[in-house]
Amino acid sequence: MAGDPIGELVALFARLPGIGERTATRLAFFVLESPPELASGLGEALSKLHDRVKRCRTCGNFGADELCNICRDPRRDASIVCVVARVPDLVAIERSGAFRGRYHVLHGLLAPLDGIHPENLPIAELRERVEREGVRELVVATPLTVEGEATALYLADVFGDSGVEVTRIASGMPHGGELEFTDQVTLGRALAGRKKV
């Protein structure tokens, strides 16, 4: 006997988000019935992942080097910095093509009840960066949740008298949204934030 290799793989797949035991079983058998290159390729990519991926020393974005692609790109506007909670949020903003500045990834949000206080987030680094790089505007793109809003308010407070402008991404109806199916908070914000046409 040498353990239960399929069962172990199923249990590990089932730890991924959105993957239950049934899907995990299907994935395990798919890999097993595929040419071994898939399993070995995926195995190697995963095994080396944390060694190969580095956090950018300036902004916290993931990348293959000390400095991420965005911080290394001289065409990106260094005077405007978008603050995000997680790298996937940065990726989503990049996909929109609507932002040409740089980023600062907090890798978390303020959550005092979970023990996440300002000193647990790279906010001192952000302050230092604002001074060093002459940042004019911080666009706070944390999520529109309780913790995201609390973090945005905290940042506005911290940078309130530093001369840097702290802005917040707009809140309102999503593109293509139907009023009938929009929640009350979103509708209320959309009305409060109305603009002259």
Add this chain to the structure above:
Amino acid sequence: MAGDPIGELVALFARLPGIGERTATRLAFFVLESPPELASGLGEALSKLHDRVKRCRTCGNFGADELCNICRDPRRDASIVCVVARVPDLVAIERSGAFRGRYHVLHGLLAPLDGIHPENLPIAELRERVEREGVRELVVATPLTVEGEATALYLADVFGDSGVEVTRIASGMPHGGELEFTDQVTLGRALAGRKKV
């Protein structure tokens, strides 16, 4: 520069069934943001998968040894063998708890148009096994598809005059099925296969 480790992992995840690029991206970031043990554990399980998993030399089931758990279990009835196309089908039957015999996994179905002929499936091995182990009944549990039915008919033909009884799993309404939403073929089979109450 050292490649794009996250992009490579996303591309590999996206090769798994039911996982598109968006889900693959979410999985990659989840692994990246989890403790490294998840990535290394999954990486090792995948890298060693094909070395650790063996095909049972008797029935073709996957297992950690030369002989699978079922073929090694003396309480399983060796005189009745259930023929399945794939190991996940065997797993599903085992989960039902309705079968106490042994299995024969074809790892495929007859599909002449795709170049899969009888000699590409372990049918000679099955014939030899029937003789050697004194099998009395072959329960053909291939799927109720064109290829599954063709394979069942072929097996019935091959074993027609060998004294072994070849049976086919029943076709009819699934448990909990509503007549209103059942397809015509299934309804037709359910009617044709009706039994005295």
